[in-house]
Amino acid sequence: MKSVDGRQWANREDLIEHSGYSRDTLRKLWSARKANGHPADREFDGVMHWDVQVWDAWFVRYRQRPRDLSRVDRSGDPDEQLAPAGQARVLGVDPSRITQYGKNPPPEWPDPVRVEELPTRTREYRTRAQLWAWVDNPISGFGTTGGRPSGPDPKIRAANEKAPDMRVRLAAEALAAEPGRKAGEVAEALAARHGQSVDTWKRLVTRARKLDQP
Template sequence: MIPRGRPVLNETDVARRAGVSLATWRRRHAAAFRKHVPDLLPDSRSLLYDLAQTDAYLKGRPIPELPDGEHPDDLLTADDVAQILGINTSTVRAYATQGHLSPGTTRYGTRLWTRREVHDRRDNAPGQGKGGGRRAGEPQGPRKQHAYEGDPRLDTAREALTAAGGTPKSRIATALAAQHGGTPRTWERLLTTAAATHHTGDDDPV
């Protein structure tokens, strides 16, 4: 998470502010720096650091604390979003691709969403709201026709099938997993379901 309104730096920027090359920084300075200045996105491949904390360290001053608590303008990673929404990270990316969640903003190649948006998505998910629940004693609604009914990744799978022509399904699944997250096996299942439903106009298998 990046706290609200906090400028961040990657390791290249930190080395530049220290007046050394990135290679020299990593070899001579990075280990000590990381003991004092925390990586803001420990679950991400990106190493991002708070600008104020970085400058304080480089100038030999006390490291300022980050803001306490949660704020609507905090920026959250896909892992953070997944925990709040109760879904997996690959589904977060699929939601962003299909418009069920905004594309978010990007910091040094890492996609981020505001806490405000994520909480709004959680509290106002499709199907929720007045009269959205089933009262005790009422019969349960129709059962899903298949495991992926309503999954936005089905649209991605259908588009991939249309564009791929005769490409083997396993290769399409591997490419989709690399692009959107998840496993190739999951995408193979989605592709199979998409192939069975694409010409009906809905998610009812034929």
């Protein structure tokens, strides 16, 4: 923490320790600042900082937004591993929402417990317990109205699906830079550099490799 004129200012690392949330979650909150009202930053020595008192007050309001979780299905075996269609039924959303979450995960979206490799895509499995814990976490934004945290804007969904995934380009560049490196090692390096899980980057590395195949 940095003290300036009697006020505490936190950089990103400080906020991770202060809030208990991951770098990726805090990055998503900052990226959506126009929609969620995230406090502005101030640079000290070229590093972004946030007024801790202001950030805390905003975060309390953010977590206390009214949410509607009435469509969530709380029945069934908590440890059952569900494919995307089953995940959608538990959350009470259209299956396309789960597909979009795979491309642009919302804050704290759980990593899959199992990934099935299909000829043209991957299928991620999550448990009911994971999904219930996620929706019950206010930071997920699930069930809010008027904002993107509960899912992608339907008006731009088609455009997003057609747009190239820049993460695949990053994976392709990493593979080209070190062609002899194992896919898992490349994925670990990309996860450390850009955030998101190693499993997510493994799938992106696989997609990047397929682009180079005739």
